[in-house]
Amino acid sequence: MSEQTMYDMEMRHMPDIGGHFGRFGGKYAAETLMGPLAELEAAFHASWEDESFQAERLRLLQQYVGRPTPLYHAEHLSRAIGGAQIILKREDLTHTGAHKINNTIGQGLLAQRMGKKRVIAETGAGQHGVATATVAAMFDMQCDVYMGREDMRRQAPNVFRMELLGARVIPVDCGSGTLKDALNEALRDWVASCETTFYIIGTVAGPHPYPLMVRQYHAVIGQEARAQFLEQFGRLPDVAMACVGGGSNAMGLLHPLRDDNIRLVAVEAAGYGLETGQHAASMLAGRPGILHGNLTYLLENSEGQINGTHSISAGLDYPGVGPELAAMYDAGRLELDSATDDQALQAFKRLAHTEGILPALESSHALAAAMRMASTMTPDQMILVNLSGRGDKDLDTVMKVFGKGEKA
Amino acid sequence: MSLDRLKNCFERCKSEQRAALVGYLTAGDPNPAASEKLLHVLAGHADILEIGMPFSDPMADGPTIQAASERSLEAGTKMHDVFHLCMTVRKARPEAGIVLMGYANIAYAMGYRQFADQAALAGADGVLIVDIPPEESGDLDAALLAHALHSIRLVAPTSSAARRELAAKTASGFIYYVSLTGITGAEMGSVADIRTQVESLHSQSGLPICVGFGIKTPEQAAAVAAFADGVVIGSHFVSCIADHAGDEPAMLAALDKTCAAMRKAMGNGGSV
Numbered sequence: 001m002s003e004q005t006m007y008d009m010e011m012r013h014m015p016d017i018g019g020h021f022g023r024f025g026g027k028y029a030a031e032t033l034m035g036p037l038a039e040l041e042a043a044f045h046a047s048w049e050d051e052s053f054q055a056e057r058l059r060l061l062q063q064y065v066g067r068p069t070p071l072y073h074a075e076h077l078s079r080a081i082g083g084a085q086i087i088l089k090r091e092d093l094t095h096t097g098a099h100k101i102n103n104t105i106g107q108g109l110l111a112q113r114m115g116k117k118r119v120i121a122e123t124g125a126g127q128h129g130v131a132t133a134t135v136a137a138m139f140d141m142q143c144d145v146y147m148g149r150e151d152m153r154r155q156a157p158n159v160f161r162m163e164l165l166g167a168r169v170i171p172v173d174c175g176s177g178t179l180k181d182a183l184n185e186a187l188r189d190w191v192a193s194c195e196t197t198f199y200i201i202g203t204v205a206g207p208h209p210y211p212l213m214v215r216q217y218h219a220v221i222g223q224e225a226r227a228q229f230l231e232q233f234g235r236l237p238d239v240a241m242a243c244v245g246g247g248s249n250a251m252g253l254l255h256p257l258r259d260d261n262i263r264l265v266a267v268e269a270a271g272y273g274l275e276t277g278q279h280a281a282s283m284l285a286g287r288p289g290i291l292h293g294n295l296t297y298l299l300e301n302s303e304g305q306i307n308g309t310h311s312i313s314a315g316l317d318y319p320g321v322g323p324e325l326a327a328m329y330d331a332g333r334l335e336l337d338s339a340t341d342d343q344a345l346q347a348f349k350r351l352a353h354t355e356g357i358l359p360a361l362e363s364s365h366a367l368a369a370a371m372r373m374a375s376t377m378t379p380d381q382m383i384l385v386n387l388s389g390r391g392d393k394d395l396d397t398v399m400k401v402f403g404k405g406e407k408a
Numbered sequence: 409m410s411l412d413r414l415k416n417c418f419e420r421c422k423s424e425q426r427a428a429l430v431g432y433l434t435a436g437d438p439n440p441a442a443s444e445k446l447l448h449v450l451a452g453h454a455d456i457l458e459i460g461m462p463f464s465d466p467m468a469d470g471p472t473i474q475a476a477s478e479r480s481l482e483a484g485t486k487m488h489d490v491f492h493l494c495m496t497v498r499k500a501r502p503e504a505g506i507v508l509m510g511y512a513n514i515a516y517a518m519g520y521r522q523f524a525d526q527a528a529l530a531g532a533d534g535v536l537i538v539d540i541p542p543e544e545s546g547d548l549d550a551a552l553l554a555h556a557l558h559s560i561r562l563v564a565p566t567s568s569a570a571r572r573e574l575a576a577k578t579a580s581g582f583i584y585y586v587s588l589t590g591i592t593g594a595e596m597g598s599v600a601d602i603r604t605q606v607e608s609l610h611s612q613s614g615l616p617i618c619v620g621f622g623i624k625t626p627e628q629a630a631a632v633a634a635f636a637d638g639v640v641i642g643s644h645f646v647s648c649i650a651d652h653a654g655d656e657p658a659m660l661a662a663l664d665k666t667c668a669a670m671r672k673a674m675g676n677g678g679s680v
Contacts, residue, residue, distance in 0.1 A: 018543055028512050028539045030468045032564035032589055034571060174474060175465065184467040191468060192590030194566065290512040290539070291465060303487055304517025305464040 006068065006227045007220060009054060011212075013258065015324070019208020019294075022330055025323035029207040029293045033187075036194040041209040043114050048216065053109065060105050061220060064138070065095050067102075069221075071228035077354040077371075084377035086370055087237060088357075088387040089225045089253060098360065098389030099221060099249045100131035104200055106217035108135035111198035118142040118197045122186040124151055124179035124245070125315035125362065126158025127389055128202030133167035141198075143167040146185040148177035151314045158393050176308045179245075179318045183292055203246025204322030207293030211322050218252025225384060226256055237384035239373065241265040241337075243366040245280065245316035247325045249388035254334070255324075262384075263335060266325060267369040269311035270338035280309040281338050282321045283329050296323045312341035312397065313361035315389075339368035345401055347371060348391060360389030361397065413533045414558060414581045417455045417505040418616040418637055427633035429453060429671050430618050432509065432642035434460035434476035435493045436485025438649055442656050443480070444496055449660055450645065451501045453667035456618075456638065458536070459497070461490050461510030468511075468538045470593030472643040475650060487518065491530040498531025507534040507560060507581070515548065524551035534558030534581040542578045549578070558582075563609060565589050565597065576613035582638065583609060585619045593643030596622035599631045606636050626673030633674040641670055 015021045029037060047053040061067040070093065074086045091099035104121075111119055119141050123129030129145040136143035145162055149171045152159050162169050175181035183206075190199040204211045204218075222240075229236055240257050242250035244266040254264045271279030279285065282297045289298035291306060299307040299319040311317045328334035339347070344361055347368035351357050359367060363386065370385045377383070391398070410416060421428040431454035436443050451457055462480035466473060494506060508527055515523040515537060527535060535552055537545075542561065549559045558581025563572055566589055575583060585606055588597045596602075602619060609617050619632045620640025629639045648666055652658040 026544050027541065028544055029541065030538055030564075031541055031562040031571075031575075032468075032566050032586060034541050034543075035564075035566040035568055038568075174478075180465065184465050187467045188470070188591045192588075192594060195589065288516075290516050292467070293539070295516075298513070300513065300517065302517070304513040304515075305481060306513070 006224050007058065008223055008256070009048070011048070011216060013255070015208065015212055019212065021324040021327035024288070024296050024326040025208060025211060025294050027207045027293065028290050028295065030191055032191050033194060033207065037207055037209070043110060044209055044213050047110055047113055053113065057106055057109055061102065065101050065105060066093065067220060068224045068228065069093050071225055071232060074355050077351060078374065080354050081371055081374050083374040083379065084238070084381040084383050085379065086374055087229070087382055087384050089221060089384065091221060091249065091386060091388045092357070092359065092363070092390035096127070096131050096134050097392065098127040098131065099218060099252060100128045100202060101134065102220055102252065103202065103214050103217040103248060104128070104131040104135045107198070107200040107213070108139050111141065111200070112139055114198060116141070116196060116198035118144070118193070119200050120144045120146070120186050120189050120197055121200045121202060122146045122179065122182035123202060124182065124317055125313065126151070126155040126162065126393060127315060129167070129169070130158050130161050130165070132200050133162040133165035136167060137165045144189070145169050146172050146182040146189070148172045148179060148182050150177040151179065151182070154397055155314055155393055156396065178309070179314065180306065187292070203248045204251045204324060205246045205292055205294055205296065205320060211294065211324055214248055215251045215255055215324065218248055219256050221249065221252035221386065222254060222256030225253060229384065233382065236260055236262055237382045239263040239265060240384040241267060241366050241370050242386040243267045243269070243316060243362050243388065244321060244325060245269065245318045245362065246320070247322035249386050250325060251322060253386040258333065264333065265335045265337055265369065267366045268336060268338045269313060269316035269365055270340040271310040273340055274338060278310040280311040280316050280318060282319055283326065284336050284338055291320050294323045296320050296326045312344060313365065315360070315362040316365065337369040339365040343368040345398065348398060357387070358391035359387055360391050361394045363388045413503065414456065414505045416503070418582070421455055427636055427674050428455040428618070428638035429674055430456040430458060430620065430638045430640040431645055431667060432458040432460060432640065433645060434462055434473060434480050435490040436462055436480035436483060437476040437646070438479045438653065439483035440485055440489045440493065442659070444493055445656070445660055446649065446663055447493055447497050448500060449663050450667060451497050451504055452664070453671045456505035456507060457497060458507045458509045458640065458642070459490065459494055461487065461508060461514050463511040463514055466511060468591055470591040470643060472593045472646050472650070476646045487514065491526050494530035494532055506532045507536055508532045509536040510538070512537050512539045520548045520551040524555050524557060528555035528557055532557060534560050536560035536584065538562070542574050545578070560584055562586055565605065572609065572612055576609070576615070579613070579615055582616040582618050583613060584640065585609060585617055586621045587619050588622045590621070592621055594622050596624070596628055602632065603635050626669050629670050630673040639674060
């Protein structure tokens with residue numbers, strides 16, 4: 001497979017000049033950040049057109065990250081379910097173990113190009129923090145990662161990994177101590193440090209140009225999957241699915257498939273169940289609002305105060321969603337599904353047993369929905385699932401849930 | 409006298425040869441009842457009041473004002489309480505300038521038109537939404553304009569010449585110059601730099617220029633008052649509440665004393 005067929009550098013489905021995708025997105029930022037955001041936007045577009053920048057990015061994606069990641073037909077799992085074929089895009093096999101590094105390589109290179117010596121990031125599950133710390137180590141940049149206190153507790157191994165990579169992990173105690181609060185703190189840091197610091201946002205949210213930029217850096221997922229699908233199966237999938245918190249792995253897989261005749265499905269975290277109110281399903285249960293620089297679906301009360309969220313997976317525990325996903329949903333180009341904590345755990349177990357793969361709890365949400373859908377389809381149909389990360393970071397959580405007594 | 413209270417405030421101060429004291433408190437902090445008393449104390453000293461609308465995710469604010477939002481929401485403050493507090497101050501102080509300050513989602517959740525209706529009804533003179541820059545402000549501005557409410561704009565040290573011009577063109581009431589690259593309550597930038605920026609803004613816009621973020625001492629207030637039309641004090645006033653948590657009389661006394669000291673420092677054209 002040549003690079004030519006796999007990677008398409010053309011940007012499709014652009015937002016308007018103000019960064020709006022339909023009625024969503026935009027640049028709802030403090031005045032202090034408007035200058036730095038404009039500078040970032042100009043630098044991003046210039047670098048995207050720069051062949052040597054792109055060549056270096058692709059070289060690192062291949063030689064450092066380990067791309068292309070395999071497209072794997074989960075035959076044993078598919079047989080056990082007895083419906084459609086489930087095909088996994090193995091982002092769990094990238095260096096650092098999740099798709100997040102596709103984006104941090106891109107933004108890291110951009111930070112270097114812009115002459116910034118320090119990077120900051122927010123992290124939920126810790127995967128984006130680890131991916132940021134990784135490129136910061138490689139590019140010799142100072143790195144501070146903001147992480148909610150609660151998330152530091154449930155993802156302790158990733159905290160240690162970041163520290164080993166030379167990053168400083170700054171605990172965030174305000175609010176609920178999860179991803180949204182880490183994002184608030186990172187924004188506060190950036191408001192004060194924007195002249196010297198590059199803020200590497202980990203998802204397709206935030207003020208323009210972040211949603212566009214992060215989407216472009218993750219588009220390799222869907223571009224590869226599409227080419228590999230054609231090569232391995234001589235066709236495209238019927239359905240493509242990804243879990244969605246902020247939506248980076250979902251945009252990465254789904255965006256390049258947007259113009260194909262494929263059903264696109266985003267799977268939100270239903271936590272203890274949508275009916276309990278304890279979940280993170282911002283599109284299924286939220287309404288449009290403004291947070292973290294963009295207009296999108298949010299979980300909020302009637303006064304516009306942001307609700308606390310719950311998901312067993314820290315990476316999905318966010319009250320909003322990327323604005324372009326919100327726009328795709330509004331336009332009818334994106335279907336929604338959800339999986340509860342329990343369903344994700346069952347999917348985790350099932351993939352481990354049938355295929356010998358431990359998926360991240362985030363990705364397990366997409367798997368749970370895929371399995372459910374597959375069982376209603378026929379064996380000649382195919383579902384592409386983004387296995388966005390590996391489950392090693394979640395062993396602690398999973399061990400606690402399954403306990404010693406239950407046979408996992 | 410015009411019907412424009414903010415304009416009158418600045419003209420009054422000018423005639424007294426001093427800068428306006430613009431004081432901020434978060435509505436409902438530490439609870440709606442105490443907040444009412446605190447706002448009355450503030451109104452006894454400040455020419456213009458900024459009444460903060462509490463928000464769950466105040467990402468442009470430092471720890472002091474974050475905590476104020478948390479205390480207020482914890483105490484159950486709702487937007488109808490915020491408007492009620494605003495109206496109470498208005499009734500007691502017909503001449504005072506009042507600006508509602510906060511974050512986009514609060515106004516958006518209510519609907520910009522409904523928000524503007526309520527703000528006007530409560531007697532506010534203007535609105536400052538930290539995370540709605542001019543680029544995103546069209547719908548809100550239209551709603552505010554329908555009630556002759558001012559749309560206050562921020563200008564920051566990082567604002568380019570083009571952005572300053574945009575602010576100057578689209579602002580009304582006054583321009584709020586952010587004295588530092590950072591969040592509220594951080595360390596103030598150099599007075600000389602701020603002076604240069606304010607003078608350049610004066611040459612671009614006929615609007616009064618108020619300076620805020622990080623002004624904590626009477627000396628700083630006096631220094632800024634020498635060239636700005638208004639000095640905004642926020643975190644420093646809010647900290648009176650946290651410093652005397654649970655002791656309402658002490659809280660009120662501390663705020664009264666702090667406000668008086670600031671006002672005195674700014675009193676005679678800039679020297680303490």
